[in-house]
Amino acid sequence: xxxxPGQPERHPLHLREGDxxxxxxxxxxxxxxxxxxxxxxxxxxxxxxxxxxxxxxxALGSAHSDLLAHPHLGALLAAGRPxxxxxxxxxxxxxxxxAIEPFLHPLAxxxxxxxxxxxxxVDFYASEHHATNVGRIFRPDGEPLTPNxxxxxxxxxxxxGTIVVSGTPVVRPSGQRRAPGEEVPxxxxxxxxxxxxxxGFVVGTPSALGERVPQSAFRDHVFGVCxxxxxxxxxxxxxxxxxxxxxxxxxxxxxxxxxxxxxxxxEAAFVAPPARDRELLPYLDDSELPPAALDIRITVTLNGHxxxxxxxxxxxxxxxxxxxxxxVNGASLRTGDLFASGTVSGPRPHERGSLLExxxxxxxxxxxxxxxxxxxxxxxxxxxxxxxxGPGGAVVALGEVTGRIAPAAGQAVxxxx
Amino acid sequence: xxxxPGQPERHPLHLREGDxxxxxxxxxxxxxxxxxxxxxxxxxxxxxxxxxxxxxxxALGSAHSDLLAHPHLGALLAAGRPxxxxxxxxxxxxxxxxAIEPFLHPLAxxxxxxxxxxxxxVDFYASEHHATNVGRIFRPDGEPLTPNxxxxxxxxxxxxGTIVVSGTPVVRPSGQRRAPGEEVPxxxxxxxxxxxxxxGFVVGTPSALGERVPQSAFRDHVFGVCxxxxxxxxxxxxxxxxxxxxxxxxxxxxxxxxxxxxxxxxEAAFVAPPARDRELLPYLDDSELPPAALDIRITVTLNGHxxxxxxxxxxxxxxxxxxxxxxVNGASLRTGDLFASGTVSGPRPHERGSLLExxxxxxxxxxxxxxxxxxxxxxxxxxxxxxxxGPGGAVVALGEVTGRIAPAAGQAVxxxx
Numbered sequence: 001x002x003x004x005p006g007q008p009e010r011h012p013l014h015l016r017e018g019d020x021x022x023x024x025x026x027x028x029x030x031x032x033x034x035x036x037x038x039x040x041x042x043x044x045x046x047x048x049x050x051x052x053x054x055x056x057x058x059a060l061g062s063a064h065s066d067l068l069a070h071p072h073l074g075a076l077l078a079a080g081r082p083x084x085x086x087x088x089x090x091x092x093x094x095x096x097x098x099a100i101e102p103f104l105h106p107l108a109x110x111x112x113x114x115x116x117x118x119x120x121x122v123d124f125y126a127s128e129h130h131a132t133n134v135g136r137i138f139r140p141d142g143e144p145l146t147p148n149x150x151x152x153x154x155x156x157x158x159x160x161g162t163i164v165v166s167g168t169p170v171v172r173p174s175g176q177r178r179a180p181g182e183e184v185p186x187x188x189x190x191x192x193x194x195x196x197x198x199x200g201f202v203v204g205t206p207s208a209l210g211e212r213v214p215q216s217a218f219r220d221h222v223f224g225v226c227x228x229x230x231x232x233x234x235x236x237x238x239x240x241x242x243x244x245x246x247x248x249x250x251x252x253x254x255x256x257x258x259x260x261x262x263x264x265x266x267e268a269a270f271v272a273p274p275a276r277d278r279e280l281l282p283y284l285d286d287s288e289l290p291p292a293a294l295d296i297r298i299t300v301t302l303n304g305h306x307x308x309x310x311x312x313x314x315x316x317x318x319x320x321x322x323x324x325x326x327x328v329n330g331a332s333l334r335t336g337d338l339f340a341s342g343t344v345s346g347p348r349p350h351e352r353g354s355l356l357e358x359x360x361x362x363x364x365x366x367x368x369x370x371x372x373x374x375x376x377x378x379x380x381x382x383x384x385x386x387x388x389x390g391p392g393g394a395v396v397a398l399g400e401v402t403g404r405i406a407p408a409a410g411q412a413v414x415x416x417x
Numbered sequence: 418x419x420x421x422p423g424q425p426e427r428h429p430l431h432l433r434e435g436d437x438x439x440x441x442x443x444x445x446x447x448x449x450x451x452x453x454x455x456x457x458x459x460x461x462x463x464x465x466x467x468x469x470x471x472x473x474x475x476a477l478g479s480a481h482s483d484l485l486a487h488p489h490l491g492a493l494l495a496a497g498r499p500x501x502x503x504x505x506x507x508x509x510x511x512x513x514x515x516a517i518e519p520f521l522h523p524l525a526x527x528x529x530x531x532x533x534x535x536x537x538x539v540d541f542y543a544s545e546h547h548a549t550n551v552g553r554i555f556r557p558d559g560e561p562l563t564p565n566x567x568x569x570x571x572x573x574x575x576x577x578g579t580i581v582v583s584g585t586p587v588v589r590p591s592g593q594r595r596a597p598g599e600e601v602p603x604x605x606x607x608x609x610x611x612x613x614x615x616x617g618f619v620v621g622t623p624s625a626l627g628e629r630v631p632q633s634a635f636r637d638h639v640f641g642v643c644x645x646x647x648x649x650x651x652x653x654x655x656x657x658x659x660x661x662x663x664x665x666x667x668x669x670x671x672x673x674x675x676x677x678x679x680x681x682x683x684e685a686a687f688v689a690p691p692a693r694d695r696e697l698l699p700y701l702d703d704s705e706l707p708p709a710a711l712d713i714r715i716t717v718t719l720n721g722h723x724x725x726x727x728x729x730x731x732x733x734x735x736x737x738x739x740x741x742x743x744x745v746n747g748a749s750l751r752t753g754d755l756f757a758s759g760t761v762s763g764p765r766p767h768e769r770g771s772l773l774e775x776x777x778x779x780x781x782x783x784x785x786x787x788x789x790x791x792x793x794x795x796x797x798x799x800x801x802x803x804x805x806x807g808p809g810g811a812v813v814a815l816g817e818v819t820g821r822i823a824p825a826a827g828q829a830v831x832x833x834x
Contacts, residue, residue: 161750253747329669380711
């Protein structure tokens with residue numbers, strides 16, 4: 001193993017005390033190395049190393065080696081929960097063998113890729129605090145929540161083809177936006193480019209068309225969790241979204257973390273959801289089910305400065321409820337479906353998961369060491385990290401999602417020819 | 418060739434006079450035969466036969482044989498316009514050879530499948546007559562069109578995973594709907610199940626993230642056209658769609674025709690779009706471009722009775738404008754992206770493309786020979802056919818899209834466990 005510059009020599013099989021990427025975590029990703037840049041392989045993160053799991057499985061023997069032989073997680077995701085458990089148990093066993101060392105690559109030496117082909121992408125709107133803030137900002141004289149909000153988890157489909165892995169630059173989108181007081185829209189780069197801190201759920205096991213997936217089957221269908229930054233151009237969104245919802249204000253890019261944390265690593269993080277104000281229809285009622293909220297603590301930084309700490313446990317709707325709602329009309333699930341929570345905002349001001357809320361639509365700029373900020377400027381870098389309680393007091397880190405804003409594409413007039 | 422029962426013997430290479438599936442049409446699909454039900458093959462429709470194009474290409478020699486060796490159209494779609502032209506020219510040549518006869522299967526003997534993997538599905542809202550009718554029905558005291566409607570083609574993402582091929586039964590969806598005058602929603606089968614007659618456009622050539630596709634590049638990216646029935650549960654949709662747009666009211670099924678008609682077959686069908694009332698931003702301006710509307714005449718039948726004849730040429734926004742809008746924020750295209758026009762409704766009452774409009778939200782039931790109809794009943798079968806002008810007075814038929822309503826899935830109470 002080459003030593004990393006500036007770091008003390010450390011055996012890759014020995015983690016530092018309390019490493020949040022220990023054997024209790026083991027998230028999956030896809031990586032390549034500098035000497036074989038086109039060879040994408042499934043990797044599992046272990047401390048500051050990445051285990052090449054197919055090579056390890058081939059060398060050490062595994063009944064599931066074939067599932068790990070792909071340049072993406074698809075076959076593993078489709079294999080179902082018993083196999084997910086078996087493969088995870090295999091990997092934990094291997095990490096006890098010194099013979100595994102040749103299959104560990106320093107994290108700093110690899111390139112990480114989008115780990116699975118996204119089938120359908122659904123984005124929910126499940127934080128009461130977020131929805132209330134947005135309602136107050138956009139409709140100051142009306143009820144902040146729409147009448148349906150507490151009866152169903154509101155969601156919509158997003159663009160799967162523009163989901164990008166953490167680290168991909170995000171080009172500022174251009175589009176139509178109408179300035180306050182103007183009657184007609186103008187065209188240009190978004191001037192209200194925003195973030196949305198979210199948690200995403202990756203579907204493994206598909207379901208048949210016409211079949212409902214009850215909340216109790218959540219763990220059979222959902223493989224794991226990632227962080228999501230649902231970049232949003234608020235000015236484009238505001239002009240386009242009535243009556244059919246967000247479209248170009250969201251579809252230019254959605255960033256996801258490179259690591260998918262298996263639900264099995266989050267056993268200790270399940271907690272009770274907030275009390276519900278309304279009686280729910282039976283398919284959404286979870287009052288007699290095991291706790292299904294997740295105690296994931298997110299930190300959002302802008303150019304290295306913490307701007308928000310959204311608590312995922314405060315979400316009104318759980319992921320299990322979202323899955324039950326998504327399929328209650330008979331819509332089928334495919335391997336690789338991704339559904340995200342919607343912006344995570346807690347009850348306190350410093351827990352808000354978007355700049356729209358943090359700056360109250362630009363009225364209250366953030367005071368950062370390098371200047372004031374309302375919405376994102378070119379060159380700004382946003383990073384979201386998160387952790388959850390693990391077994392026996394351990395910490396489970398979720399893979400970070402980061403992205404830097406690149407200037408809008410050339411402003412050449414496109415006359416459609 | 419086995420003779421079909423009850424039909425006069427006819428050589429498959431001889432079409433009847435004016436056959437709308439002649440050598441000027443040649444739509445692509447995917448089929449299997451009864452003796453090899455798991456072997457999906459690319460087929461081209463010729464009269465009432467299906468040409469097994471890969472077997473033909475192998476036997477007769479083609480530089481593009483590999484593209485046709487798949488169980489779907491993906492590789493052909495991705496190959497780009499010069500190859501689409503070359504393959505089409507090859508097929509037209511082969512149809513002049515008697516040696517091709519063994520590769521023709523009677524249409525009645527084959528099973529047709531979804532011909533391509535749908536990447537992202539976008540649905541537009543591009544008929545002024547439809548949007549005006551819907552606005553009048555839902556907001557009788559307000560302006561029927563939202564302020565943005567004439568400035569941009571409104572669209573949203575739908576569920577790609579529930580797009581099904583013509584002939585697939587459509588199970589009546591269940592979901593939340595709130596009855597008029599009620600405060601809380603109830604759960605049950607949709608009572609306002611509707612159709613939407615649309616035309617879909619299939620993307621072949623992808624585009625890069627951050628790259629705009631101008632209207633002038635429409636023909637380089639879009640391979641062909643299909644018919645779409647965007648089944649809609651109006652009661653579910655009405656309760657859920659504010660503020661983020663349609664979701665479960667649409668996501669249970671969207672039917673597409675089994676045949677994709679290449680744009681090359683529609684050269685004679687391009688006509689001028691309707692006059693625009695507003696000056697458009699440059700990327701949407703098509704005043705100096707060749708005519709980009711399509712003269713496609715749709716017929717909608719319900720249990721065999723014609724209920725509507727929507728004229729596609731009446732759409733306010735063209736598919737080229739929709740593509741330019743969809744990518745103006747830098748969103749990338751993938752091979753297999755499908756974007757649909759939105760409900761096609763013409764200016765006259767019998768040209769409306771949804772039951773919502775045809776019955777004015779149920780107020781004016783349709784009088785059919787087998788009874789009155791407001792929305793769809795179990796067992797109803799809806800079929801959409803269409804044709805367009807072809808070269809020299811020929812007729813180009815588009816593949817039909819048909820579906821029958823199956824009763825809602827069992828009403829067992831799903832208590833989430």
